[in-house]
Amino acid sequence: PGGSLWLRDTGCTIGQAVRVxxxxxxxxxxxxxxxxxxxxxxxxxxxxxxxxxxxxxxQVLVALACAAPGTGTTLLARVTARAAHHLALAPxxxxxxxxxxxxxxx
Numbered sequence: 001p002g003g004s005l006w007l008r009d010t011g012c013t014i015g016q017a018v019r020v021x022x023x024x025x026x027x028x029x030x031x032x033x034x035x036x037x038x039x040x041x042x043x044x045x046x047x048x049x050x051x052x053x054x055x056x057x058x059q060v061l062v063a064l065a066c067a068a069p070g071t072g073t074t075l076l077a078r079v080t081a082r083a084a085h086h087l088a089l090a091p092x093x094x095x096x097x098x099x100x101x102x103x104x105x106x
Contacts, residue, residue, distance in 0.1 A: 002066030002073030006040040006101045026103035027077035029062060030096040031087055041099040048074065050089050052081070060084045064097050
């Protein structure tokens with residue numbers, strides 16, 4: 001329910017359901033719909049939370065709801081605290097998750 005993802009060719013049949021692991025380090029966040037980009041996966045989301053990373057003080061984990069609340073479709077993005085501050089990321093903020101197709105692990 002959160003959208004579709006383009007994956008690198010893994011030999012699966014087109015349309016076949018697969019489980020995909022999206023690493024937080026491979027997700028970036030934008031406030032406006034990115035245009036003219038090589039990133040193939042752009043998902044409209046709402047920020048659920050922004051949490052300081054206890055292991056990396058300069059980074060935060062941003063939980064992004066990529067569908068209607070309660071559907072369970074959540075992505076995590078690891079971004080710098082500076083970027084989160086600059087974008088004023090906070091719960092309820094509308095955003096775009098960007099995920100490179102080449103980074104996805106099927």
